[in-house]
Amino acid sequence: MIPLSWLIALSAVVFAIGVVGVLVRRNALVIFMSIELMLNAANLAFVAFASHLRSLDGQVFVFFVMTVAAAEVAIGLAIIVHLFRLRETVFVDEIHLLKG
Amino acid sequence: MLAVLFFGFAALLVVTSLMVVLHKNPVTSALFLVLAFCSLAGIYLLLRAEFLGMVQIVVYAGAIMVLFLFVIMYLNLQHDVETGLQIAVRRGIGWFVGALMLLTGGVLLKRGWALGPANEVLPDVERGNVASIGRVLYSRYLFPFEVTSILLLVAMVGVIVIARGRSRAGRTEAVEGGAR
Numbered sequence A: 001m002i003p004l005s006w007l008i009a010l011s012a013v014v015f016a017i018g019v020v021g022v023l024v025r026r027n028a029l030v031i032f033m034s035i036e037l038m039l040n041a042a043n044l045a046f047v048a049f050a051s052h053l054r055s056l057d058g059q060v061f062v063f064f065v066m067t068v069a070a071a072e073v074a075i076g077l078a079i080i081v082h083l084f085r086l087r088e089t090v091f092v093d094e095i096h097l098l099k100g
Numbered sequence B: 001m002l003a004v005l006f007f008g009f010a011a012l013l014v015v016t017s018l019m020v021v022l023h024k025n026p027v028t029s030a031l032f033l034v035l036a037f038c039s040l041a042g043i044y045l046l047l048r049a050e051f052l053g054m055v056q057i058v059v060y061a062g063a064i065m066v067l068f069l070f071v072i073m074y075l076n077l078q079h080d081v082e083t084g085l086q087i088a089v090r091r092g093i094g095w096f097v098g099a100l101m102l103l104t105g106g107v108l109l110k111r112g113w114a115l116g117p118a119n120e121v122l123p124d125v126e127r128g129n130v131a132s133i134g135r136v137l138y139s140r141y142l143f144p145f146e147v148t149s150i151l152l153l154v155a156m157v158g159v160i161v162i163a164r165g166r167s168r169a170g171r172t173e174a175v176e177g178g179a180r
Helices: A004-024 A028-053 A057-087 B002-022 B026-046 B050-075 B085-110 B129-137 B142-164 B168-179
Strands: none
Touching: A004 A028, A004 B002, A004 B085, A028 A057, A028 B002, A028 B026, A028 B050, A057 B050, A057 B129, A057 B142, B002 B026, B026 B050, B050 B129
């Protein structure tokens, strides 16, 4: 049996890497990948607690998170493709229409 | 043995996640992300969540990453150019925030807030993980499961509407605006 704290620590590390990716990178696609990393870190925490509590509810929740992630990726990539058609770039620094 | 496998998968997961964030080429980032998802699936298998491990491979490493790679190929992206003072400052801020988050996580880890096991034995020992999840999913979580189908339908319609872009109506408007 793997200790719960190791799993939660691993989940925290992966989540922090995802946060750094979102903050550091400018490429919208890589930012999306970092968001996926964060979602997976949350999933790992869910599975860890489900295994620790010996309950299946956490695993079912991960299933729903995966569904939402799939929908989010499909829509997000469609938006990025559309943005690329309009502005010829995927770098978030050059997409600043909302900047005052 | 379990601990050795866990440390192997965990090290692979952390290294590949770092490579996703650090590598300049988006295609390489995506391929490292596939590896990260596969190692996460290995950890799920170690935790006896076989169904999630398989779904992780099929949905994440399969479907979602193929979508990513298709979009990268479609947009024909080159290496990112990230230079300049502003980028350096923001990179510093990003790493600082990441370290801060990690520190917060460490502080939270020190507290023993995890409850004991709710059940004495795993609920899926006699039937297996997939059968048990199916049983829970189609009984207690039936309504969320149905709502999920609506979510996927909405996502599908939304993707088609967005990806079609400004259709003929928008283009004729633009042409008329130019003629005026």
